[in-house]
Amino acid sequence: MSFIKTIKDIPKEEYLAPGHRLCAGCGAAIAIRLALKALRGPTVIVNATGCIEVATTIYPYTSWRVPWIHVAFENAAAVASGVAEAFKIMEKKYGVKRPDVIAIGGDGGTFDIGLQALSGALERGHKMLYICYDNEAYMNTGIQRSGATPRGAATTTSPAGRVIPGKLERKKDLIEIAVAHGVPYAATASIAYPVDYINKVRKALETEGPTVIHVLTPCVPGWRIDPSQTITIARLAVETLVFPVYEVENGKYRINVMVKKPKPLEEYLKLQGRFKHLLLPENKWLLDKLKEDVKWKWERLLKLSNL
Numbered sequence: 001m002s003f004i005k006t007i008k009d010i011p012k013e014e015y016l017a018p019g020h021r022l023c024a025g026c027g028a029a030i031a032i033r034l035a036l037k038a039l040r041g042p043t044v045i046v047n048a049t050g051c052i053e054v055a056t057t058i059y060p061y062t063s064w065r066v067p068w069i070h071v072a073f074e075n076a077a078a079v080a081s082g083v084a085e086a087f088k089i090m091e092k093k094y095g096v097k098r099p100d101v102i103a104i105g106g107d108g109g110t111f112d113i114g115l116q117a118l119s120g121a122l123e124r125g126h127k128m129l130y131i132c133y134d135n136e137a138y139m140n141t142g143i144q145r146s147g148a149t150p151r152g153a154a155t156t157t158s159p160a161g162r163v164i165p166g167k168l169e170r171k172k173d174l175i176e177i178a179v180a181h182g183v184p185y186a187a188t189a190s191i192a193y194p195v196d197y198i199n200k201v202r203k204a205l206e207t208e209g210p211t212v213i214h215v216l217t218p219c220v221p222g223w224r225i226d227p228s229q230t231i232t233i234a235r236l237a238v239e240t241l242v243f244p245v246y247e248v249e250n251g252k253y254r255i256n257v258m259v260k261k262p263k264p265l266e267e268y269l270k271l272q273g274r275f276k277h278l279l280l281p282e283n284k285w286l287l288d289k290l291k292e293d294v295k296w297k298w299e300r301l302l303k304l305s306n307l
């Protein structure tokens with residue numbers, strides 16, 4: 001394949017085998033399965049600790065049909081850099097075909113604990129793709145807040161109750177952090193827009209230098225959603241402007257899913273138990289802050305895209 005036009009063109013090959021122990025309706029499982037459909041040849045996956053790692057490789061089984069390395073929680077990007085550089089030398093010395101190198105980490109492993117390794121890799125300029133699947137908390141250890149958890153979300157370390165109405169702080173902006181390193185390609189993606197997402201993975205693999213893709217992945221237990229609603233909620237995140245789908249190619253911003261008439265944010269929030277309290281009148285101030293975050297980001301993106 002090269003780039004695809006419609007859902008019918010999505011390659012049938014599955015590189016993430018069924019039988020893994022990820023939850024029914026797991027957004028991250030869908031994100032990784034789709035990403036692997038963009039592979040173009042030999043590939044090495046470097047996977048930080050997190051749900052994807054623990055649930056796809058329960059000894060003595062594995063779901064990975066491509067070479068896969070499990071690394072620590074904090075160093076996926078550093079290991080991926082090493083793999084990429086080692087193959088570069090092997091190509092020069094022995095003519096070995098260089099594989100694509102993809103690092104995969106959750107939001108905890110990317111926004112927080114692996115950020116230093118990621119920053120180093122982006123700055124050094126290795127040819128590798130980093131995919132962050134973002135379920136907006138440290139899910140595999142029991143739903144603790146991360147730097148990617150949005151304002152107002154209840155987690156076990158930002159519980160909504162009498163003391164606080166969920167997390168008070170703003171979500172970090174991973175793509176802006178990547179862009180600040182001057183990478184040639186960085187993009188957000190949604191599992192509700194698989195053609196756009198798969199094409200972005202492919203484009204990133206074909207780019208010389210470090211690339212970053214940030215994909216939002218609803219989590220059934222963590223977001224307290226119905227497993228049948230994963231894609232609906234992922235789509236609502238885009239339609240309510242919570243998660244704009246855009247790319248930055250050599251500094252040039254492009255919104256890939258234009259939203260002319262955004263849906264009210266409440267439509268996204270009301271399907272998720274983690275935001276239930278935000279719809280109560282006494283928490284309106286925090287809901288308003290979240291709305292301000294969303295509006296600020298979207299208006300900034302419109303300006304950066306010259307729209």
Ligand SMILES: Cc1ncc(C[n+]2csc(CCOP(=O)(O)OP(=O)(O)O)c2C)c(N)n1
Pocket residue numbers: 049050051052073074105106107108109110113135137138139140141146
């Ligand atoms: C240095 C370090 N701290 C903590 C842990 C325990 N730990 C393993 S996975 C994980 C959470 C991972 O969260 P995230 O990266 O968001 O991925 P998810 O579980 O949501 O898929 C934690 C805290 C660890 N393995 N290493």
